[in-house]
Amino acid sequence: MPFDGEADARGTTSGRVERNRHLSEKRHVSDSTWQTHGMDPRIARTRQSLQQALLALAREESLDAISVADIAARAGVHRSSFYQHYADKETLLADAIDATVDEAAERSLATGLASGAVAPDEQQILRTLEVFLEHASANASLFRRVLGPHGSALATARMRDRIDGIVREGIEHARESGAVPANDVPVDLEVAAVSGAAIAAVGQWLHMRPRPAPTQAAAWIWTLLSTSLIPVHP
Structure with missing residues (x-):
């Protein structure tokens, strides 16, 4: 999603340079993630604690078995505090997934900025995919649920x-x-086709036994995506 004021510039190299600089500044804000930038640090910490609590519990049992009380207890807050931040478990799950993808993109961006890159290159995009798959693998049961036929529509x-x-x-x-x-x-049409294929590939990878390493899966998926970006002419 574009940041405020970037919709017109997103399709240009200069626009991406400005966007990368903007994101670089965000990395140095206390208690910052893209999702919590500008938020009161106490609220940000509580939400992050709730997100991490949900992810931790989801590694131990099914999402359906996890209650709001369980999440609050694991996060070290009162049950009433949960509802001060989230309307329900599905909204919390969606925010936790948001944070996972944002962290992957932020970590790859940090690598690109450190190397002097001003626009995303193949290695930076591949690194984003690798970090995202590392998170997905660590929370495989949760991501299988989200990407499955009975997953959370909001989180998906x-x-x-x-x-x-x-x-x-x-x-x-x-x-x-x-x-x-x-x-x-x-x-927009190409984005929909390629990202749909990427999500399907991630879902299939999460069901593989034994599951290949995230770096290997990222390389495979990137190969498929790179191939799909090349138009086929009759």
């Missing part, structure tokens, strides 16, 4: 929105760098 939509943003960066970079031939396919 939020994750799809975040992945759309990462895919869009890759597509725009590939088009502007000349890495793929010019085509007249609308970017």
Whole structure:
């Protein structure tokens, strides 16, 4: 999703440079993640504690078996505090997924900025995918549920929105760098197709036994996505 004031600039290299600088500044804000930037630090800490509590509990038992009271107890807050921050467990789950994807993108961005990159390149996008898959693997049962037929519609939509943003960066970079031939396919349509394939691939990987390492899965998925970005001409 674009940040405020960036919608017009998102499709240009200069726009992405400004966006990276903007995100770099956010990394140095106390208690910051993209999701909690500008929020009261105490509220941010409580929400992060609730998110981490849900993820920890989901590694131990099914999501259906986890109650709001369980989450509050694990986070070290009163049950009433939960409802001061979240309407229900599904909204908390969606925020936890948001934070996972945002952290993956932020960590890869930090690597890119440290190397002097001003626009996302293949290695930075691949690193984003690797970090995201590391989180997904550590919380495999939860992500299988989210991506499954009976998963949370809100959490799935939020994750799809975040992945759309990462895919869009890759597509725009590939088009502007000349890495793929010019085509007249609308970017939004291409983003939907590619991110849909990425989510399906992640879901399949999470069900593999034994499950390949996140780095291997990221390389496979990136190969598939890179191939799908090259238009096929008759």
